[in-house]
Amino acid sequence: MVVKSELKLIKSLQQKKYRNEHGLFVIEGKKAVEELLCSSFKVFKIYVTKDVLPIKNIKNQEVLLPKEMNQISSLKNPNGVVGVFYIPNAAPVDFSDWVLALDDVQDPGNLGTIIRLCDWFGIPSLVCSKNTVDCYNPKVLQATMGSIARVTISYLNLDIFLSEVSVPVYGSFMEGNSVYSEELPKTGVLIMGNEGKGISNKIKKLCDYKITIPRHGKSKTESLNVATATGILMNELRRE
Amino acid sequence: MVVKSELKLIKSLQQKKYRNEHGLFVIEGKKAVEELLCSSFKVFKIYVTKDVLPIKNIKNQEVLLPKEMNQISSLKNPNGVVGVFYIPNAAPVDFSDWVLALDDVQDPGNLGTIIRLCDWFGIPSLVCSKNTVDCYNPKVLQATMGSIARVTISYLNLDIFLSEVSVPVYGSFMEGNSVYSEELPKTGVLIMGNEGKGISNKIKKLCDYKITIPRHGKSKTESLNVATATGILMNELRRE
Numbered sequence: 001m002v003v004k005s006e007l008k009l010i011k012s013l014q015q016k017k018y019r020n021e022h023g024l025f026v027i028e029g030k031k032a033v034e035e036l037l038c039s040s041f042k043v044f045k046i047y048v049t050k051d052v053l054p055i056k057n058i059k060n061q062e063v064l065l066p067k068e069m070n071q072i073s074s075l076k077n078p079n080g081v082v083g084v085f086y087i088p089n090a091a092p093v094d095f096s097d098w099v100l101a102l103d104d105v106q107d108p109g110n111l112g113t114i115i116r117l118c119d120w121f122g123i124p125s126l127v128c129s130k131n132t133v134d135c136y137n138p139k140v141l142q143a144t145m146g147s148i149a150r151v152t153i154s155y156l157n158l159d160i161f162l163s164e165v166s167v168p169v170y171g172s173f174m175e176g177n178s179v180y181s182e183e184l185p186k187t188g189v190l191i192m193g194n195e196g197k198g199i200s201n202k203i204k205k206l207c208d209y210k211i212t213i214p215r216h217g218k219s220k221t222e223s224l225n226v227a228t229a230t231g232i233l234m235n236e237l238r239r240e
Numbered sequence: 241m242v243v244k245s246e247l248k249l250i251k252s253l254q255q256k257k258y259r260n261e262h263g264l265f266v267i268e269g270k271k272a273v274e275e276l277l278c279s280s281f282k283v284f285k286i287y288v289t290k291d292v293l294p295i296k297n298i299k300n301q302e303v304l305l306p307k308e309m310n311q312i313s314s315l316k317n318p319n320g321v322v323g324v325f326y327i328p329n330a331a332p333v334d335f336s337d338w339v340l341a342l343d344d345v346q347d348p349g350n351l352g353t354i355i356r357l358c359d360w361f362g363i364p365s366l367v368c369s370k371n372t373v374d375c376y377n378p379k380v381l382q383a384t385m386g387s388i389a390r391v392t393i394s395y396l397n398l399d400i401f402l403s404e405v406s407v408p409v410y411g412s413f414m415e416g417n418s419v420y421s422e423e424l425p426k427t428g429v430l431i432m433g434n435e436g437k438g439i440s441n442k443i444k445k446l447c448d449y450k451i452t453i454p455r456h457g458k459s460k461t462e463s464l465n466v467a468t469a470t471g472i473l474m475n476e477l478r479r480e
Contacts, residue, residue: 215361225353
């Protein structure tokens with residue numbers, strides 16, 4: 001049984017303010033919870049329903065009735081596993097490989113897809129501006145499909161961060177040079193901008209190179225979705 | 241004023257059954273409606289609220305009160321322009337360029353993003369299996385951002401279509417050859433599969449080449465999102 005205070009705590013973690021206050025976040029789904037349990041994330045408590053096999057080797061585990069699961073889940077159709085984990089401390093950015101930086105990406109689905117892309121392409125560090133959507137937002141976590149376990153994410157003051165880095169800084173712009181004709185180095189920072197406004201002027205000034213994905217045909221499409229563009233550019237970074 | 245029968249008709253077009261029955265679909269937003277008006281799509285009627293400037297050179301246009309707009313719009317926050325257009329007749333597939341084919345893509349957001357990608361990369365023809373989500377679904381249209389005006393979409397029996405084509409057929413598989421090492425021709429068909437199941441066995445047998453986007457690092461990510469993977473592969477087709 002979930003006591004009232006616990007229910008209130010878990011529900012409050014839907015909001016960034018309370019996640020930061022308690023240093024905790026919620027992730028749902030057996031696979032995602034198991035991936036976090038195998039990572040460096042520290043578990044606070046796991047809740048499961050009887051129909052889901054209990055997750056092995058975990059002490060802080062509570063079996064709930066479906067009715068109780070409905071109360072703590074943020075999903076319309078709860079999938080039987082809710083994990084509460086500690087938000088990890090900030091880790092250093094790994095400059096031995098490409099670093100991805102986001103300038104105010106707002107959509108949770110986009111950030112989730114981008115985290116999944118970092119995982120696929122083996123980009124170890126993701127740096128987010130302070131106004132980028134919170135990576136512990138339930139909708140972001142849902143879209144990461146467990147990839148958050150394998151990507152180090154930092155929320156930093158992006159202009160201070162960029163003015164201090166010693167690797168080349170690449171920004172994705174509509175009016176940049178074709179990425180096909182750039183000789184991309186082995187390490188650097190790649191910046192992707194906000195969905196509507198792109199990279200802000202303040203950050204633009206800190207870019208050493210402006211690159212773009214060439215448009216083909218007589219298209220009037222204004223721009224590619226930021227997550228799709230990130231995928232294409234990461235692929236370019238990783239091409240042999 | 242919208243008469244009751246008209247209101248009923250427009251609302252019914254949220255459902256595929258009624259779209260096919262009436263041969264009509266609804267698209268919302270000034271930009272998307274204007275793009276369709278500049279294309280070969282034929283307009284049935286446009287509805288606007290007074291705060292939105294009426295769209296020029298259109299006779300079948302009706303100014304509505306905000307209350308009425310709320311009734312016909314499928315959006316929580318209607319944006320003041322609703323267009324009703326005729327579903328065009330099936331057009332022939334253009335084999336003079338790459339053709340994209342989808343095997344049962346289910347998510348409206350994914351199909352919308354893929355249509356936008358066809359537009360960006362200048363892929364003229366998109367072929368969808370009969371079980372792919374309907375491209376006139378309001379959520380698909382919302383995600384296309386008007387790109388549907390510039391891509392020819394056909395719903396066909398995919399196995400019959402593929403068994404009759406004379407260009408090489410490429411399928412995207414987890415276990416395919418690295419796309420980086422393939423010499424891609426100037427024309428062909430690229431097939432992308434369902435979100436959960438990938439390309440079905442029936443269609444797999446009709447693929448001449450199986451390609452994949454290489455995974456980097458020690459990632460456990462199961463797969464890339466189908467729209468992101470489509471973007472990366474289209475970029476590969478268009479690379480000089």
